[in-house]
Amino acid sequence: MSRLLIWTLLLLTLSAPATGAVLPSAEEIQRLGARMYREGILPDGQAMKAFVSNDVAVDGTAFTCVSCHLRSGLGSVEGEVVTPPTNGRILYQERKPYIKGKEFVPSVANYAKYLPVRPAYTDETLATLISAGVDPTGRSVLSVMPRYELEDRDMAILIAYLKTLSDRPSPGVGKQEIRFATVIVEGSDPVAVESMVTPLQFSVDRKNSLAKAAGVNERVARMGYNMLGDLHGYTFTLTRWILKGDPATWRAQLEEYDRKEPAFALLGGISPGTWEPVHRFCEERGIPDLFPVVDDPVLSDTDWYTHYLSRGVRQEGEAAARYLHGMVELIRDRAIVQVIRDGRRGRALADGFRTVWAETGHTPAVDIVLPAGEPLTAEALRQAVAGHKPAVLILWDDAGLINPLGELMADPSRPGMIVASATWLGSAATTVPEALRAPLFLTWPYRLPQDDKRYDIAARKVLAGKRPDKYDQVILRQSYITQDVLGRALMMMRGEFYRDFLLDTIGMMEDMYYPLYERVSFGPGQRYASKGCYIVQLGKGENPQFEKRSEWVIQ
Amino acid sequence: MRITLVRLLTLLLVPYLVASTAPAEELGRYERSVERYAIPDVVLTNQNGDKVRLKSLLESGQPVAVDFIYATCTTICPILSAGYAHLQRKLGSESSKVHLVSITIDPENDTPPILKDYLAKYQARPGWDFLTGSRRDIDRVMTAFNAYFRDKMDHKPLTFIRMPKDGSWVRLYGLMNGIDFVEEYRQAGNL
Amino acid sequence: MKAAVLILAAALLGSPGLAADKPAGEGEIAYIVNGYRYDPAGSGGDPDTGHSLCGTRCNAISADSVDYMMGGGWEMRKLAADREIVIPLDNPFMKGNCICTVDEFLARRSTRNQTVREGQ
Structure with a gap:
């Protein structure tokens, strides 16, 4: 037949x-x-x-x-x-x-x-x-x-x-206008806020200048059409949605902003603490939220509407676990001790390590929690080491750990390997004494500073001539990514400005090389753009550089 | 100028039109060739988090097939994986004799738990391993199979079957139907 | 976040710290790693574990050529292909060296065009 x-x-x-x-x-x-x-x-x-x-x-x-x-x-x-x-x-x-x-x-x-x-x-x-x-x-x-x-x-x-499906225009989209908003939680550092908003505003202003010029000049209009397709004639607005007071009251504030002036998508956003109420609001209302600047994102395999830059500080803890997994044969039955500074950051780092370590089926690390505000002492470290004789000591704390750790080095029963967060140590990382550098392994979730300099020109473009030292360099680069991903996605949407399609389109984007992160990648349903974190050691000399001991992504 | 533009458009459009209008008779058509590949001695990680040396895994002498997919892939990978699942079902209790290997081209996202969930979604039986690893190592493997994609969004439907008699590989390019895949596997001397 | 900012700021704003500005043309050596193997160097280290750890160690020194280019204004010139370099494993629990097979490049700010291309 x-x-x-x-x-x-x-x-x-x-x-x-x-x-x-x-x-x-x-x-x-x-x-x-x-x-x-x-x-x-x-x-x-x-x-x-x-x-x-x-x-x-x-x-x-x-x-x-x-x-x-x-x-x-x-x-x-x-x-x-x-x-x-x-x-x-x-x-x-x-x-x-x-x-x-x-x-x-x-x-x-x-x-x-x-x-x-x-x-x-x-x-x-x-x-x-x-x-x-x-x-x-x-x-x-x-x-x-x-x-x-x-x-x-x-x-x-x-x-x-x-x-x-995609049958009526998404809120925030007019005939020739797309409205965006950025959520700013009161109490955020003003420099951080400006660093977050400036690249977004630059992008909006640039788009609007092009739309304006295209309105009066046919050649510009044609060029705009060839570059941007259906997007070329649209103008953008960016409104600040300021949230005040108790996070429990944010929901009502967000609903009021949304009622008065609905936005097609929320761009960036910043909070010194939780982001959860904003995440929930976006999830329930179906509003895309692209790359809020937060250390502790909401983790979910199924939530759809908030796209984060990374999994936050916990990603460093996860990377540490994957790196140690690669040498677990050498550690065998010896313990791993996690000393955790109590607080959001310490808990997120420790939880990242704990979760991945458990996924790989290993005996859990011993957790020792340091109360917030209480300095770490050499004596506390000695006790932790004497009690558990760990092969690896993980210290999730700030630069206050350097001196007590230096003292521990004289102890013959000191662990072979120390792990800490380079982002938490900050610039003090370069003051780590030479004797401590061999056993000390650090997590660093960005491109190495000496390499990221190659991206200065790109990142400073969004400052339109303003002095870079007035800005928070990490947030400025994060927001650079937000505006660039948004621009690329809108161009790919061929005039179909629907909220779900914005996220679908980002999911179809190729991996990108941007300032700050070694690699930013997307994929259908993926919601954490930067997935990597280096394990580094400090080089020799007075102003040591970081030296990679792992790849960007450790599997 | 106008002619050039039309030509350019035609050139650019043809693949799309072909892709979306292939008649029923064209379906399941794929390209087949026999190649020799030098498998790099890299260490990858399987769905259980175990480290595996790819060269020894693929050259153990056991029948083996290889494809390149990723967990959140939309169109191509579900077809390739449905083919793997189909082969395992066809073989029934014999399925563990056949080693099916999928290698992720999205190591950024594909951690061992994600690989494990993916296999569960396709009701994979023992004998189907999904490997992740460092990007550099995976690039090297793709290059060795002459299957390097600069980006996961550019990837192509490729399946490789190792012929145990001389260690050469059958390279299959295209979206095969299940019967053809089983038949290719049989012809390679693996069944 | 704050502390990380300080490191980046130190590097990016040219203050003495993690990195110094490279004048155009001077450049740095970059490797693209093509293979690796473990040399126990008499330590008796397990060859399989060593091979796996050397994978991580060698791949860590591998540059990504696209990453070099995308910032803008950089170029890479190949100096040698498939050269073997020996680096210490640098693992506290295991001795030995890693032999990485690399293509060697000179990466530098482009001197051909002093008006550096703008970003991406």
Whole structure:
């Protein structure tokens, strides 16, 4: 039997109109449809059944709609495979041919405009596509699109759900304007705040100058169009949302700002303490929050809307655990002691180490907590060492650890290896005496300072001539990343300014080399951009440099 | 000028059109070649966090297949992994005789727990290992297989099957269907 | 955060500290590591563990050529291919050396064009 005949038979048997089924309420469609679309779970709780590459049966849970069409339904491009949009608004419109004579350079940013011509879908033809992989022209779509076995009612729910994807403009997006906001928690260091806001404002101002110039000069307009595509005519605004008082009251303040002047996305943001209420607010309201400047981000494998620069200070603890895992054979049964300065920072570092160390199945380290404010003494260290005879001593504390540790070095039973956080030691790291440098291994979650100098020119661009010494160098570079990622993502969005698509688009971006972090990487659903941390030692001499003892990412 | 632009557009568009309009008869078509590769002696980490020497792992004489994927990949990797899972299911209780190796091209994100979850999602049985490691080592492995991608978003569907008789590799480029993959595996002398 | 800022500030603002400015053309040696092996140097260290640790140790000295270029205004010139360099393992629990096979480069601020290209 010819393949054509098989497909025709399939068409006849599987293309029963899905419209006959009685649909549940709109809320139920959202809930049940999202579950099918994102998790591959049918309304009755079973996994959706699917076939890929013509014959391979897979559970829909391994091969969901969202894995290719993404959360927004606006499609993806990866390697050589292009996935077209699957939202109702686009499916139910005819796909017309490319318009002749329009100057337009095809690229990844606008690939979806060059998909083959087809008539508008109907509920019936869409059901045929989903169940048999045949589009309204009779063409079979690529075999990477699974064919799903769905009952009529389930099919109707899925189709109704597709119609709600990216179907109305996201709040904060006007005809020619996109509004952004940045959340500033009162009590943040003013220099830190300016360092966070300045690069964002630079980017907004630059975009607005271009839009203004394009409005009066056709050549600039054409250049803007070639560079930015559909984005070229838009202007941006950036509003500061200041949060005051008890974090328990932030929710109401955020809702009020959002009601008065909704923002398409929150950019940056800064808090001297928790970020959790802002994270929760964004999660519940579906508002993207790009790269807040916080030390202690909310960790989640499933939360969607807040994209962090890294996993915060805990990433240093995690790196220490991975580095030690590489030599665990040499430590054998000897103990590891973690001395932890009580407080947010010490706890996050220790928890990072503890979690990864447990994942690798090792005996937990012995934790010794130092009360906040109480100086570390050589005697306390001697006791810790005498009591547990550790192979490795981890000290999560500030530069106050250097002198007591120096005294411990004379002790013959001192541990072979000491681990500490270079970011917490700060510039005092360079004062570590030579005798201490051989056993001391430090965590450093940035590009090495001597190497990051190569990125000065790029980073200072966003200062527009202002003096760099007025700014916090880390935050300035972090915010540089925020504005650049945002700009690139908006250009790739081909005019589809939907909140979910912003995050989908960032997930499709290539790895980037930016100031500050050795490498920044993205990926569908990934929410911590910088994933690395070096283990370094101090070199010799009076002004020692860091020397790498690990790669950026330790696995 | 106009002609040049049209030509340029056509050149740029063709891959997209082909990719999205391949008729049913074209599906499952893939390129096949036989190659010799020098496997670098690098140490990678498997889904359990154990260090493995790749060269000894791949050249142990046991039947083995290799692909390059990553955990959050959208389109290509689920197909390749569905192929691996399909082969394991087909082999049933014999599946542990066949060694399937996936190597991540996103070591930044793919920690051993993430690799483990990925395998669980595909109901992988023993005999399917997912490896991560240092970026430099993984780059070296990709280069050795003539499969280097500068970025994970540029990657291509490639599967390699080692022929035990002489240690050469069958290189399969394309999105295969499950039957073809099992057949290639059999032909390589591994079943 | 604060403390880290001080280190970066020291380096970036040119105060004496972690790094000094390099004038254009002077350059530094960079390695791209192609392979590694462990030499116990008579210490009796376990070869498998040594090989694994030398992987980390050698890869740590490997530069990323894209990283060199992306800051802007830097160039890399190849000086030697597949050269073997010996470095101490630098592990408190195990003696021996690592032999890293490297391509050697001279990386420097470009002298061809004094108007340094702006960023990315």
